[in-house]
Amino acid sequence: MQRSRPLATTNPEFSVLEWPGFREYRVENWHLARDGSQRVIKGATGLDWKLAIASVVLGLFWMKIRESTWATITASVLCVYFVWVKCTQVLYESVIVIAPHGIQLETHRGFPPSSVLSASRRFIPMSALQDFVINEGLRRWNVRYYLTAIQRNGENDFSLHVAYENILPHIPVLLEVYKAVQTMLFSNSS
Template sequence: MLTTAPHLRTRRPSPTTVEYTVSTSPTLTLPLRLLLITTIIFRVLIGWSVLLILYSKYLLSNLAAATSTHNVQPETIVSIDYLYYILHLLHTSKPGQFATTLAALTPPTLLIPLSLVLLHILLQRPHTTETLLVLRGLGIQTSSSSASYLSSATTRFIPTEKVQDILVNEAFRGFEVRYYLVVVVEGEDDVVVVFPRLLPRRKVVESVWRGVRGCLWEEGRVGGLSAKGG
């Protein structure tokens, strides 16, 4: 429900600019927005709970023996002492006491790996979005969202004079033939794959291929579908 099959969205801010976006994000209706907000709140609560348990485990260990307890509120919130003060409040609260009990009952060899796996899952983006922006006379820009909230999107700009051609390749993926859009860049041995993570269906790839060539070269280079086996 939170994700859909990769689908294409086209936006034309100007006659010389077109943006193609392939995403697994569904149309945001009101019920879906409420569900996403609930999911985000749930993720934050679970993440804070895991961190609180890990912090409680740290306080129970010998590593925290030499650490002084900051239980007096500092004068300014922009300080490391204020962070220790907040952690002290959380640790002495009822959820903190429960986290301490749970941390004491769980061996570190089990607690740490499980916590890291859970945090990794919580930090994964639910949707994948990849974009191809075409600017006539300037070039094209590809962008692919990262899998995690901790990293930024991968973006690359290719000037028009470096674009030798834009092709639709085909390759076998298991027992399935997949079609994907590639950009041949001057001076590079490897082609640039557009929408590399999602690899949308052939109809989407061909639609983007025609639109990119028409916008980039003003319909000056047309012809049959260029395809190569991969």
Template sequence: MQRRTPLHEHPELSIIEHSGWHEYRVDAPGRKHRLASRIPSLGGLWFDACLLLGLAYYWNAIVETLPRLAASALVTSLYLYSRSTQVLWESVMIFPVLGIQLETHRGVAGLSLLASRKFIPWSSLEDFLINEGIRGWDIRYYLVAINRTPQGALQLAVAFENILPRFPILLEVYHGVQEALQDENEHGSDT
């Protein structure tokens, strides 16, 4: 397995190449890129530690009455939920014989707790392209996979929909998927 970062000015993009698949991974903003290892960073957990110390310090006052306990439990639960569902990275995985897979990983401090995946087989993939959209007063580019459902309808699947990386990153991923799509079309027409 080989990991590389092709764009020096955009280290959040890394390409992981394996004999059976390729992954184009984009780290969420604010995450430090580590080429050598993916050890979770403890630097972002300082607020969590302060919150825990504050709860311990005021524990006797919190458990005195039921409304305080309920309010503290609700606020703490909402905070923990929001921290554990942050987007860590999103990726486009290319499986040369099978298709592409769009992934979103969520978790806390570099530890992936939840992953959502959408697999699109080559047989239903119509095209993979860079599109542009308006977001507020800004024009943003995004990658979209156009695939056909079994009923014949067209369906759009947006890659990196939470992170929305900049154009040079999208262009690198676009070229990789188009190359794999072209190889699949050449191999598919041979059979």
């Protein structure tokens, strides 16, 4: 396995992993601040001071009224909710190109920094892959760009699969992945 970071100065969260037989385009859930300060903005966080304060407040609340059944149930539900929120964060998303066979879109969730607890995968075979495009969408007053795999389900039936749907990386990352997928999958098929 060989790992490279083609946009290391502007988008270091983006990396390309080359394996024998396939190539993975991975975007981790963090990015550099856009103000030029090189500050890291984390999308997924591990244990932090806010969670510590919430745990102390929850512990004090439970000790104060632990004889009450509703307080015990409330404290239990809040604990389960905190654990669930922390363990279902998106760690990274990938587009895996398996040149003669198709592409696979993956989302990995878990507890940062590297504890992957679940992964969801969607494989689109080359026979059903109509195209792989950069689309734009409007969200309030912002224009968002995203990669979309267009899958042909029937003669007049298509479905869209958005790559990096939770992280939504910036356009330089999308352009890099788009060019690579077009070159690897569609340049030889014409």
